Amino acid sequence: MKRQENSELGADDKQALIKEARRLLTCNPDSPSRRRFLRHGLTLGGIAMLTGCDISDNQHIEQVLSTFSRVNDRVQGWLFNVGDLAPVYPESQIDLNFPFNAFYGEDAIPMINGDDYRLDIAGKVADKRSWSLPQLHQMAQVHQITRHICVEGWSAIGKWGGIPFSLFLKTIGADLNANYVSFKCADDYYTSIDMQTALHPQTLLALTWNDGLLPAKYGYPMKLRIPTKLGYKNPKHIQVIEVTNTYPGGYWEDQGYNWFGGS
Numbered sequence: 001m002k003r004q005e006n007s008e009l010g011a012d013d014k015q016a017l018i019k020e021a022r023r024l025l026t027c028n029p030d031s032p033s034r035r036r037f038l039r040h041g042l043t044l045g046g047i048a049m050l051t052g053c054d055i056s057d058n059q060h061i062e063q064v065l066s067t068f069s070r071v072n073d074r075v076q077g078w079l080f081n082v083g084d085l086a087p088v089y090p091e092s093q094i095d096l097n098f099p100f101n102a103f104y105g106e107d108a109i110p111m112i113n114g115d116d117y118r119l120d121i122a123g124k125v126a127d128k129r130s131w132s133l134p135q136l137h138q139m140a141q142v143h144q145i146t147r148h149i150c151v152e153g154w155s156a157i158g159k160w161g162g163i164p165f166s167l168f169l170k171t172i173g174a175d176l177n178a179n180y181v182s183f184k185c186a187d188d189y190y191t192s193i194d195m196q197t198a199l200h201p202q203t204l205l206a207l208t209w210n211d212g213l214l215p216a217k218y219g220y221p222m223k224l225r226i227p228t229k230l231g232y233k234n235p236k237h238i239q240v241i242e243v244t245n246t247y248p249g250g251y252w253e254d255q256g257y258n259w260f261g262g263s
């Protein structure tokens with residue numbers, strides 16, 4: 001399936017968008033999202049629309065998410081402005097009991113030996129050499145505190161550190177005009193993102209969580225942290241990164257989850 005991002009909205013898309021916006025406006029008459037929506041009109045980003053609703057209320061998150069999952073990828077691509085930043089939070093708001101989630105239980109978390117771990121690079125990339133963990137840790141590292149939002153109806157704030165993914169892609173000589181970056185994980189999970197999201201300033205190849213090594217349950221030795229995307233677009237235990245023009249899909253996306261998966 002070929003996807004188009006940021007292309008002109010068709011009449012059907014506009015109809016769908018207006019319908020969803022109307023639904024959002026009526027979801028809670030007193031919510032900040034309603035006020036924000038009225039202030040920003042249709043230029044309001046998907047992020048603001050989502051976080052504008054009371055995000056500490058899980059029922060409300062689910063309500064808003066189900067609204068968004070009915071909006072197609074193209075409309076989401078249009079709502080999502082490349083420059084929009086996901087909210088960041090102070091250290092005091094970090095959730096120390098961060099939830100674990102995967103398509104299996106905690107007993108099946110892949111145990112990866114960091115000493116012989118290699119990150120493989122494939123596709124439209126100039127330098128396909130694989131990476132060891134020490135090599136990755138030697139690259140420039142940044143930290144960010146953001147909210148992870150899962151479609152199953154929970155969200156939590158965490159601190160992740162690692163390499164800005166745009167820097168990594170430039171370092172390996174990735175074709176930045178390619179459409180997709182795909183990820184294959186140690187547990188057979190896979191997902192893919194559009195190049196604009198890959199290059200977003202907050203998209204991080206995360207090696208740490210709360211200033212320590214990324215724990216096994218959260219994706220050791222490395223995950224992609226994308227605060228502008230829902231949880232299932234954040235692959236853990238990454239083994240292969242591929243730059244491609246062929247739509248790669250994803251574990252949940254191939255079962256009907258929205259591919260764009262913006263938050």
Ligand SMILES: Nc1nc2c(c(=O)[nH]1)N[C@H]1C(S)=C(S)[C@@H](COP(=O)(O)O)O[C@H]1N2
Pocket residue numbers: 098099100101102103104149150151185186187189217218219231232233234235236237
């Ligand atoms: N490799 C791998 N990555 C994955 C998943 C998975 O099952 N396997 N689940 C996704 C989903 S649905 C969520 S909500 C988050 C959960 O991340 P956490 O365990 O750090 O909370 O990981 C995402 N990435």
Ligand SMILES: [Mo]
Pocket residue numbers: 101149150151152231232
């Ligand atoms: Mo999730």
